[in-house]
Amino acid sequence: MKTSIASAMKQFRPGIAPTLVVLILLPLMVGLGFWQLSRGHEKQVLLDTYAERRASAPMSSEQLNGSMDPAFRRVRLRGQFDAEHSVLLDNRMRDGKAGVELLQPFHDQASGLWLWLNRGWLPWPDRRAAPAFTTPEQPVNLDAWVYVAPGETFQLHADPAGAPWPRLLTALHPAALWAELGRSGFAYELRAEAGPGTYETTWPVVAMGPEKHQAYAVQWFAMALALLALYVYLGRHNTKEKPHESGHESTQHV
Numbered sequence: 001m002k003t004s005i006a007s008a009m010k011q012f013r014p015g016i017a018p019t020l021v022v023l024i025l026l027p028l029m030v031g032l033g034f035w036q037l038s039r040g041h042e043k044q045v046l047l048d049t050y051a052e053r054r055a056s057a058p059m060s061s062e063q064l065n066g067s068m069d070p071a072f073r074r075v076r077l078r079g080q081f082d083a084e085h086s087v088l089l090d091n092r093m094r095d096g097k098a099g100v101e102l103l104q105p106f107h108d109q110a111s112g113l114w115l116w117l118n119r120g121w122l123p124w125p126d127r128r129a130a131p132a133f134t135t136p137e138q139p140v141n142l143d144a145w146v147y148v149a150p151g152e153t154f155q156l157h158a159d160p161a162g163a164p165w166p167r168l169l170t171a172l173h174p175a176a177l178w179a180e181l182g183r184s185g186f187a188y189e190l191r192a193e194a195g196p197g198t199y200e201t202t203w204p205v206v207a208m209g210p211e212k213h214q215a216y217a218v219q220w221f222a223m224a225l226a227l228l229a230l231y232v233y234l235g236r237h238n239t240k241e242k243p244h245e246s247g248h249e250s251t252q253h254v
Helices: 002-010 016-054 061-065 174-181 210-253
Strands: 074-081 087-094 097-108 114-123 140-147 167-169 185-192
Touching: 016 210, 061 074, 074 114, 087 114, 097 185, 114 140, 114 174, 174 185
Parallel strands: 087 167, 114 185
Antiparallel strands: 074 097, 074 140, 087 097, 097 114, 140 185
């Protein structure tokens, strides 16, 4: 057995450089493949939870405020918008069109709770002019659901605090905005369902679905397999060349 292993090792000489490359890249590729599978599983759980809770009857704002797990739960609201402190979330694309999402503080009459309510997406084709929107002045009845982001939004720079209103932001941080406004408000964004005062409210829950993560995982595993196959080929090819070179040198010496 030991003789067979030793013989096989003599027949496999890939070289130092290819070995170092494989030792570095192979674990990385396999790790990225399993990471993509894990992310796909997380997204699937998220979508399943969303579908289950979106199908349930809306709860009251008092029940929402006491919920330990509010993500994607529906809530029924009656109250009024604060038009003076509007937030426009920038870089929101829909069907290839640039736009923003409009969020405003909403004061619920039943619970007295302040919430950041996303009224929907509206186009912003010309950045030389501010996006146009109106705000209902009278109290409105709305159904909404709690949006909890699956991960922290990547930002190249932090959004400035203390900027004039309406404020153009790249991500919403409710706690920081409530502190700035001096209010005690709900910790998460709520996304309105179609109703009075709303704009485009067809919401994607995740930017990338589980099937894309699975496809990326397959690609990483395929590249790892190709790298390993190339490594084995080089090891055997180099072994075949070296005896040939040795024989050629011996003939020249004679």
